[in-house]
Amino acid sequence: MDIGKLKAPYQITEIDPWLAPYGNDIELRMDRFKDKRRQLVGESASLKDFANGYLFFGFHRTKNGWVFREWMPGADEVRLMGDFNEWNRDSHPLDRGENGVWEIAMPGADSLKEGQNVKLWVRKGDNWFERLPAYSMKVVMDEQTSILCTQVWDAEKEYPWTDAGFTAVKPDAPLIYEAHIGMSQDREGIGTYREFAENVLPRIRDLGYNTVQLMAIQEHPYYGSFGYQVTNFFAASHWYGVPEDLKYLVNTAHSMGIRVLLDVVHSHACPNVGEGLQLQDGTEDQYFLAGGEGWHPAWGTKLFNYGRTEVLHFLLSNLKFWLEEYHFDGFRFDGVTSMIYHDHGLGSAFTNYDMYFNLNTDLEALNYLQLANELIHEVNPNATTVAEDMSGMPGMCLPIEQGGIGFDYRLAMGEPDYWIKLLKDTRDEDWNMNGLWYEMTTRRPQEKIIGYCESHDQALVGDKTIIFRMADAEMYTGMMKDYHSLTMDRAIELHKIIRLYTMSLGGNGYLNFMGNEFGHPEWIDFPREGNGWSYKYCRRQWSLVDNPDLKFGWLNDFDKAMISLAGEKKLLDDPAAVSLWIDPERKIISFSRGGLLFVFNFHNSYSEQSFFLHAHTTGEGSYKVILSTDEKRFGGPGLIDHDYIYQTAYTEGRGLGFNVYSPCRTAMVLERIGE
Secondary structure (H helix, E strand, C coil), X not given: CCHHHCCCCCCHHHHCHHHHHHHHHHHHHHHHHHHHHHXXXXXXXXXXXXXXXXXXXXXXXECCEEEEXXXXXXXXXXXXXXXXXXXXXXXXXXXXXXXXXXXXXXXCCCCCXXXXXXXXXXXXXXXXXXXXXCCCCCEEECCXXXXXXXXXXXXXXXXXXCCCCHHHCCCCCCEEEEEECCCCCXXXXXXXXXXXXXXXXXXXHHHCCCEEEEECCEECCCHHHCCCCCCEEEEECHHHCCHHHHHHHHHHHHHCCCEEEEEECCCCECCCECCCCECCXXXXXXXXXXXXXXXXXXXXXXXXXXXCHHHHHHHXXXXXXXXXXXXXXXXXXXXXXXXXXXXXXXXXXXXXXXHCCCCCECHHHHXXXXXXXXXXXXXXXXXXXXXXXXXXXXXXXXXXXXXCCCCCEEECCHHHHHHHHXXXXXXXXXXXXXXXXXXXXXXXXXCCEEECCCCHHHHECCCCCHHHHHHHHHHHCCCECCCCCHHHHHHXXXXXXXXXXXXXXXXXXXXXXXXXXXXXXXXXXXXXXXXXXXXXXCCCCHHHHHCCCECHHHHHHHHHHHHHHHHHCCHHHCCCCEEEEEECCCCEEEXXXXXXXXXXXXXXXXXXXXXXXXXXXXXXXXXXXXXXXXXXXHCCCCCCCCCCCEECEEECCCEXXXXXXXXXXXXEEEEEEEC
């Protein structure tokens, strides 16, 4: 990036005129970004060449053996110990170099061997303590003590990748299957990378998703943290297998045409001393903010100092590492809202623009995210970055050159909240159609979002999935195909309608959490002391969807048809839908998008015999229903005719269109099939 071309006024204020009064704040943000970038790499040098920490620090083979380096500016002595020297704390001291970089050369090819356990023995003042290298690329857990330990792993060793050219292909709109490796198996236990690649990836491919988002990949000692208490940022989690198995998973996904995103956690870190970065060199402010500012008040975790050059080097190198070493296709950044506000967005409703541009805004965190996005897209121009930001920070998904932060997409976090509140607090007959349209279509101009009606958050203990919220206890007794009740029939129909409505209208991409597509029952409860360390609720019961006698198959088949339609028709490549009709009384909403027509009847009892479907946005000609929630193969009564050919006509006072039968609590998609 040529930062000399980054000059005010920035286009962001033209894209969103409401930002005009905050032009000075945006200029300040951009000036800080330019200053920070100059500090790191100069005027026009590459961030890609800067973010090479993992190629320098840690363990690396040399012509004559091995070399190890660690940045510990606050340490007074550093020594290396492990299996290679029978855990002798004195035999292998490191030499201190410039800027607190410690180094030891170990001649001889066998001076270290892959798989050997190693740790650092560090002195600060009068205190000696054990630490794991910050750039540990493989970590294992002692079965007796549950303490993590670094293993020697040769990152320079070639892996037989077969995905050459995959990243050169510009991606379609992301249809994301959010997944957790450990809970991806049917048995009560922890799944593996290999099992996921062999058993779950084929399901994802068959459903039509083009992207899988992997959670909890960075090393974390407490399994129940869902991966959000990271200790070792460069290590693939030991819970699911060895690093080569993760590479096998990514390579297999690419062979199926599936892109892989890493759920990256740079918003905070595990506070464990000795296993992670906390007090790494004996000081509290090596990687993190000092004092109370360095602690997250709600999560009890450590907060990075995004203003320190060495911390930026560590984090940016981490991103490049996952892209190049494991061939990930991008990242979903966790906890962005927490990063970009000094109060972490706790209790804030973000009801006006003043809340985005004041002393509460953390410019150093925003600048880091700009640097991160520039780097990622420099390493892989077709990479995808997604921000988990609930605040709606303006410019989050605009290019840096326009004054934005540079993300490709933001998660539409208000959408699942809206569905939950609607299902909890409002009777079906009182659903507000204008509100339904507004919630799914309101977004910042020219900024892309990922729509979803539920993710892993809604499946955790303390919350409920959509199907469970509607069916509740009847999920246990009413999922046989020959069972019908008002409760279960409503749950099945609305489950399909809500998903199709959200996917087709709620974003420029779509996300679903593993198993929710077929209405996985119950919640996610990780093994913990309170449940006797049970894995009963920390798995995905694929046997349910594979059972031909149960309704789960109906929901799964509908999801497959819906996702496949979106992919085949490039539906989400169309920036936005066009409203055709909103009927508050009859509870009907119709719109067009991607050359298709959509009709949603949310009414619980009223069926419209002759709903006039406007076709002025898609053109004159003949039309046919290509998908409906009413189809018998999805558990519907089959009232909507998929064979009938509709012909447009001009009607006085209504324009171009045709009449369709819209049964209550159904949705249909129509396509023009001829002139």
